[in-house]
Amino acid sequence: MKKTTLLLLALLTCTYFAKAEDGHELWLRNKSATNVNIQTAKKSPVLDIAINELKKGWLGKNDAKLKFEFSTDASIKGDGFRLERSTIKAKTDLGILYGTFEMLRRQYLGKADENFSSNPSYSRRILNHWDNLDGSVERGYAGKSIFWRNDQDLTISQADRELYQLYGRANASVGINGTVLNNVNASAKILTAPYLKKVQAIAGILRPYGLKVYLSVNFSAPVTIGKLKTADPLDAQVRKWWADKAKEIYQLVPDFGGFLVKANSEGQPGPQDFGRTHVDGANMMADAVAPFGGIVMWRAFVYQTSEQDRTKQAYNEFLHYDGQFKKNVILQVKNGPLDFQPREPFSALFGAMNQTPVMPEFQITQEYLGQSKQLAFLSTLWEECLNSDTYQKGKGSTVAACTDGTLSKNPLTAIAGVANIGSDRNWTGHIFAQSNWYAFGRLAWNNQLKSEDIADEWIRQTFLDAGEKAKDQAFVKPVKEMMLESREAIVNYMMPLGLHHIFAEGHHYGPAPWFANTKIRADWTSVYYHKADTIGLGFNRSHTGSNSVEQYHEPLRSKLDNLATCPEEYLLWFHHVPWTYKLKNGKDLWTELCYRYDTGVQQVRTFQKTWDKVHGLVDEERFTAVQSKLRTQSRDAQIWKDACLLYFQTFSKRDIPYDIERPVHDLEALKKLTKSKSYE
Amino acid sequence: MKKTTLLLLALLTCTYFAKAEDGHELWLRNKSATNVNIQTAKKSPVLDIAINELKKGWLGKNDAKLKFEFSTDASIKGDGFRLERSTIKAKTDLGILYGTFEMLRRQYLGKADENFSSNPSYSRRILNHWDNLDGSVERGYAGKSIFWRNDQDLTISQADRELYQLYGRANASVGINGTVLNNVNASAKILTAPYLKKVQAIAGILRPYGLKVYLSVNFSAPVTIGKLKTADPLDAQVRKWWADKAKEIYQLVPDFGGFLVKANSEGQPGPQDFGRTHVDGANMMADAVAPFGGIVMWRAFVYQTSEQDRTKQAYNEFLHYDGQFKKNVILQVKNGPLDFQPREPFSALFGAMNQTPVMPEFQITQEYLGQSKQLAFLSTLWEECLNSDTYQKGKGSTVAACTDGTLSKNPLTAIAGVANIGSDRNWTGHIFAQSNWYAFGRLAWNNQLKSEDIADEWIRQTFLDAGEKAKDQAFVKPVKEMMLESREAIVNYMMPLGLHHIFAEGHHYGPAPWFANTKIRADWTSVYYHKADTIGLGFNRSHTGSNSVEQYHEPLRSKLDNLATCPEEYLLWFHHVPWTYKLKNGKDLWTELCYRYDTGVQQVRTFQKTWDKVHGLVDEERFTAVQSKLRTQSRDAQIWKDACLLYFQTFSKRDIPYDIERPVHDLEALKKLTKSKSYE
Structure with missing residues (x-):
């Protein structure tokens, strides 16, 4: 490469990294590069917005013609719409606006220019x-x-x-x-x-x-x-x-x-x-x-x-x-x-x-x-x-x-x-x-x-940029996987197997499974919900307990009521389960609980790797912001794991399986930490 | 088992766990179960101590005879001693005392009752x-x-x-x-x-x-x-x-x-x-x-x-x-x-x-x-x-x-x-x-x-108890391995490859490789010692630098002076090494640095597992005290790794290899943390 080419490349690179994105524009980052000619028989503030959005964000053919059409088509319901090659059909102005946003989104995502109808699920x-x-x-x-x-x-x-x-x-x-x-x-x-x-x-x-x-x-x-x-x-x-x-x-x-x-x-x-x-x-x-x-x-x-x-x-x-x-x-x-x-x-x-x-x-x-x-x-x-x-x-x-x-x-x-x-x-x-x-x-x-x-x-x-496909494998795929796994990771390191509401009082951020307070209503404490004892863990809501299962219709009611058929993700929601109870994978409750908490921590670490690997594929400002949040999440997932396992261990009296990474906090220290203002 | 046997077992177990050990007795936990008859021609306060120790800690045959013998044997030097079957030979009272302690130690360790001589290396x-x-x-x-x-x-x-x-x-x-x-x-x-x-x-x-x-x-x-x-x-x-x-x-x-x-x-x-x-x-x-x-x-x-x-x-x-x-x-x-x-x-x-x-x-x-x-x-x-x-x-x-x-x-x-x-x-x-x-x-x-x-x-x-061999595999071996590896683990997560003195100011506990202060002498700052820059890392003390190598005799001088022959554990002590310099294992400096820091963290986690596994083989009080310290060490090893890698990364401009667990702290947060009083 010639020197001038190198210089140009360097400048472009600088521009790339300098393209600050602070997230304020949300998912509305489309900028039109082409012109669109809109035909509408009606004027209204809502339609003006639609026209304005199209002019700002049009990514279709230059000088394309687009028509707003008010239709009596029975397949269009409420503020629903139908997109055809060069027409947005709707019954209402709002239908036109929603159709407009859908059309622009499809353009941005690089979707084929085919007919598309959509009606709202809720009014x-x-x-x-x-x-x-x-x-x-x-x-x-x-x-x-x-x-x-x-x-x-x-x-x-x-x-x-x-x-x-x-x-x-x-x-x-x-x-x-x-x-x-x-x-x-x-x-x-x-x-x-x-x-x-x-x-x-x-x-x-x-x-x-x-x-x-x-x-x-x-x-x-x-x-x-x-x-x-x-x-x-x-x-x-x-x-x-x-x-x-x-x-x-x-x-x-x-x-x-x-x-x-x-x-x-x-x-x-x-x-x-x-x-x-x-x-x-x-x-x-x-x-x-x-x-x-x-x-x-x-x-x-x-x-x-x-x-x-x-x-x-x-x-x-x-x-x-x-x-x-x-x-x-x-x-x-x-x-x-x-x-x-x-x-x-x-x-x-x-x-x-x-x-x-x-x-x-x-x-x-x-x-x-x-x-x-x-x-x-x-x-x-x-x-x-x-x-x-x-x-x-x-x-x-x-x-x-x-x-x-x-x-x-x-x-x-x-x-x-x-x-x-x-x-x-x-x-x-x-x-x-x-x-x-x-x-x-x-x-x-x-x-x-x-x-x-x-x-x-x-x-x-x-x-991504409009229509960008080059980053599908390196960016979209791993980030999507991370997002889709993210809630399950939280369930794992906070409240697996149907545990619930064992949060620190007030801030609801960190763990406090130990939280008990006779001065407030029982159902604002953690111990009310997990009911840990030397026998086992969980809230018995089966017919032998509070019988909340009776509020569900059959065959779900019986399925939930029966320890053997209750989906394991709701196990401790509906049952007080012995520590030694064998789950479907052959592990007993205590062992599985340990693995679930640890899995949650490992999942967050994997999210960190996923995100670190996309370094350079996303602007530096948002990259760093997310990286920093994931670091916090990783530390706090560990706190959840340690707090819950060390606390429940005082009931199970069992060792944490030795192939699992050990807790790095003391239980008493965590009790103080999660109470402190600085932790919220 | 009969009920009474069970009860007895339960009582014994309670006694076992109740045997509080707070560490105050150090390595002097021997308690005599047998009697020893001591023959000495001389009396002195030092010999009284020796006699007292033997009576308190004798683990040999009951009613054995033991003689203190003042010898002119030329093989005994200074306060050295010689142990024979039923004799402690020495030139001085102190030699008898040191021989006494050695004899008791050998009894405690279950060593064979053979002749043994020892003289001090330093007076x-x-x-x-x-x-x-x-x-x-x-x-x-x-x-x-x-x-x-x-x-x-x-x-x-x-x-x-x-x-x-x-x-x-x-x-x-x-x-x-x-x-x-x-x-x-x-x-x-x-x-x-x-x-x-x-x-x-x-x-x-x-x-x-x-x-x-x-x-x-x-x-x-x-x-x-x-x-x-x-x-x-x-x-x-x-x-x-x-x-x-x-x-x-x-x-x-x-x-x-x-x-x-x-x-x-x-x-x-x-x-x-x-x-x-x-x-x-x-x-x-x-x-x-x-x-x-x-x-x-x-x-x-x-x-x-x-x-x-x-x-x-x-x-x-x-x-x-x-x-x-x-x-x-x-x-x-x-x-x-x-x-x-x-x-x-x-x-x-x-x-x-x-x-x-x-x-x-x-x-x-x-x-x-x-x-x-x-x-x-x-x-x-x-x-x-x-x-x-x-x-x-x-x-x-x-x-x-x-x-x-x-x-x-x-x-x-x-x-x-x-x-x-x-x-x-x-x-x-x-x-x-x-x-x-x-x-x-x-x-x-x-x-x-x-x-x-x-x-x-x-x-x-x-x-352990005197002569106890049953715990050799389960306790002595893993704990010894942990001890022998412990200093190297610290080198890894604090200052691998010859790095030195990148501690936080004052307390010398946590990391502060960034510590620089023009108001104090340069050699009290961290940057004076690691000299990180975009080229590489380390203090050039070779003949092209401060030439401290000249203070060593040949052939060591040349070995240290030459980047290719300098032992890698002293690499950054004697050389300013480019980030891209290939080490003996084929990895470049930056990559190896990352692995070393991560290895240190993993080593401490392994120590945690080692210790947790001996639960029950040691009294609960000391078990818990050490377990708690190892948890702190694990957290702080992570802080060292994160601080050093994130800081040196600002010079190397390289990603941390993706098979390595990611940092869980932000650099700026660590700068604040390691300065804070609560961290010391």
Whole structure:
């Protein structure tokens, strides 16, 4: 090579490495190199967005012609669409916008230019922001709230506006069409005029992106801010207060989505405080918003301090209300019966309600899966839940089918995801946590998508150039494998074989299987859940125990109830298993537990190798950020393994098999460490 | 089995595990089960100790007869001895005592009852306590000083007395016959009357165990406590002051050993402050103690802030004084030319002096080898030094031969070890650190002993019952292998291939290869020693560099000077080696460096497995204490590996080979961590 060529190469290399990518653009990194001519018979803000996206991101033939076509085709449903060679067909403006994003995505991914139709699985696909009005985010690990700062500052800056626009684009690109702007542990202040004015402004910015805003409301609001003496849902004044409040909101935000309510749950007020039922409470609010087309999402996440197994309570509380709720009420049910653990069986409520619609609540923010310090692609978790068979109406009655209208034919369908979004430049704290926002949207749109395909799409849009195929083997394949394995690795090093909720108190990051405290409710401690003793480990929920299995339909009920047939990934969820019990692979429980924990640690080390090997195939900034997070994860996986094995060993009284790497921490030191503020 | 048998078994098991061993008894756990009848024609306090030891620890035939015989046999030298079937022969009372301990050791180890002779390699075998008068111990990791508390409390309690007696027994059992009671960084106060009175009392307790006391003295003492205007060694008043002080000491302690002096070294005062030489200073003190049979141990550990390679300075300073010192002066030289690093070549001074005697100074306390947190059996390090060939008088002129009188025929021979002893119940902080005290004594007695044999003796006396053979395969073998490999593991994960002194400032525990500070002398920083740059790594001390190789005799000089022949364990000590330089195994420097660091980490993990596997073969208390220390060592080995590889990588610009486990720390985090107080 000549010297000048070398110099040029050197310069190009510098440019390459200098191409800073901080993750702020998410999976929306497409930049058009060609022109497109759009033909549309209609104008609207939503369509303007679509046109703008096409001009910014068009990767098809230069000067190609593209037509927006409003169709009455019966195969297109709701905001669905159909892509043909040079046409985007839809029934609604939003259908055109979603079709636009799909077309651009297919171009970016280098997919063949063939006809493609898609309709949404759920009519409402909603983010739940657990954002407090003081700017903090409950279970948020990516900075502060993007919506709220404090009572004194309810302004929207130009930077805010641009942030909300990008937020709108990102959500629209994956089909999310609703957002709850505040924490379910709600401050009543959100319903006061200054806050509603800001809600109006935010709604205005998000509207062209197809995002409806919703609010979490506090059941006591009529007392707290309304100066009434009661919040009794059967009280006429209370009912009027909510009706007036709804009217006030709809005057500001005509397409307001509705209310999300956490009532009589973990200390939140609710109708039971006034001797009323969840039905009374939910229906009162439903009546208030019904005239304007609003809905009420009533959370089923309730449990009392009682002798009853916590995982049974929501089902027992709500089952007998089936059919008593107003038509615009939907029950919002967490994927598992406990609380967003690394692995839970599905909540029996999904297969229980015949008339009242139920919507899944997934947690995108990784409260229990390593927060934004660890790499956990949650699509596999959600896919597992959606594909779980409830047997409600025979084989094939999956959670997906029970909630998306397939089985119930209920027109109100919805799905919620607790957002992992904050003010961090990269939105989600961990670059790979962006994939969970993406995956939630994609699964909410199409609950039959495969995690593998979602990961593939996300990786290419996030890290590769448009249509790039050269890195398939060296980058896409190993990174995808890492993502698909990531949640299982966490299950292994945190809570294998059906263990659950043995987290450190409060922060829910590190391990504290030893956590016991007689001063708080038992079901907020770890020992309540693992029930380790000299005999064995696990919570007996079979018919000889709490009998939570009875909430499931046959043949699943018997399968779970029987130690021999219970899937091993749920073994310690449903059974108290002797340390010496032989698992399917011939190892006894203690031995297998040791191997599982160790496997989890080894998996994270493999992730580190996987990522280190792609050095140079991705920009340095994001490479280093992810590398650093994986190092933390590796250390913390070791802490989990050591803490759990050393603690459970005090019951099993068995040695850790000697072919397994030894713990590098002392149990007592870990008890101190995981309590310390610096560890959170 | 009958129920009563089971009960009995259970009780026995409980007793077994309840047999608490906290390490306080060191390797002196022999308890006599049989009687011995001792015949001695002489009585003395030393012989009383011998008789007492035999009665306490006799493991031979019951009612056996044993005779102390004072012999003129020419094969018995100094305090040497000869053991015959029922006789201990010696020339001195101490010879009888040392023979007694050897006989008891042989009984404990189950050795055949055959004739055995042994003479000491060095006439003076001395511990150096770096104990300050305020009770702290410089580079001590096992609690406070056993000798000093503070100026206000110079009493000796009954507990102190018992401790000193056990200290005396332990030292006598391995042949140590001298102890310097205070830090070489000496306070002049040690020479004041109240302190000398305590020295007298301590000497009285230790005397029957054959231990002479010595003191470290401060060269400025005539000014500091003597109220003279100068400490000039040629000043008549100063000379008189020292002569008077010596007389005062010898009146209190007639067998006082002499002075240890750190002069003109690291800020300590010395003769050069008055324009005089080390010879002037040492000879003045030698004159003061000569009338009483005392000696002066003058430390050669001197280096100035200068352009000259620090490792050359002691040699250059002292070589031309050879033969000018008084007969009762001996130069005390650290094993390596730098400062007790995990691995150094031997100090060239050992092969340089033809007339002035030289004594090795080893460091028993693990200042640079993981302190009392890590398992490092230092016998292999010392054996390596003693067996190093200086070629002073041709092949075979080992450091041992140069210092033990073999080559020089000098009657004054000595060896010193910086003690690792403190007020901790187990004496040395780490149970396995006891083995270094033991090994120093054994090598000082016989510098031809093999580390493997020393380890075997120590393990059996420390952990097994007398004569126990059943645990040879399961316990002795693996634990011995661990000990013998332990120092090499530390070299691997701290400073492989000849790297040196890349420790964190001050505490010398963790890594800080990045440590640079223009405000202090360069040779107190790490970058001075490793000299990493984009070309390569290491300190060029060949003829093209600082030429420290010139201080060694041929053929060693040329061997070290030549990159191709320089032993790889000293490679980066003597050469600045390109990252791409191919080592003997075909790997280049960077790659090999990575593997060495990783190997060190894996070695510690193997030590953990080794130790965990002996669970049940050793008492629970010591098992757990060692297990916990090994866990810490495992974590800290990882910190060393990560810190060094990530830092050197900033120069090599190379990836860490992908079959190696990835770092789990970020470089910047490690820079903060190793600086923090909590890490020390």
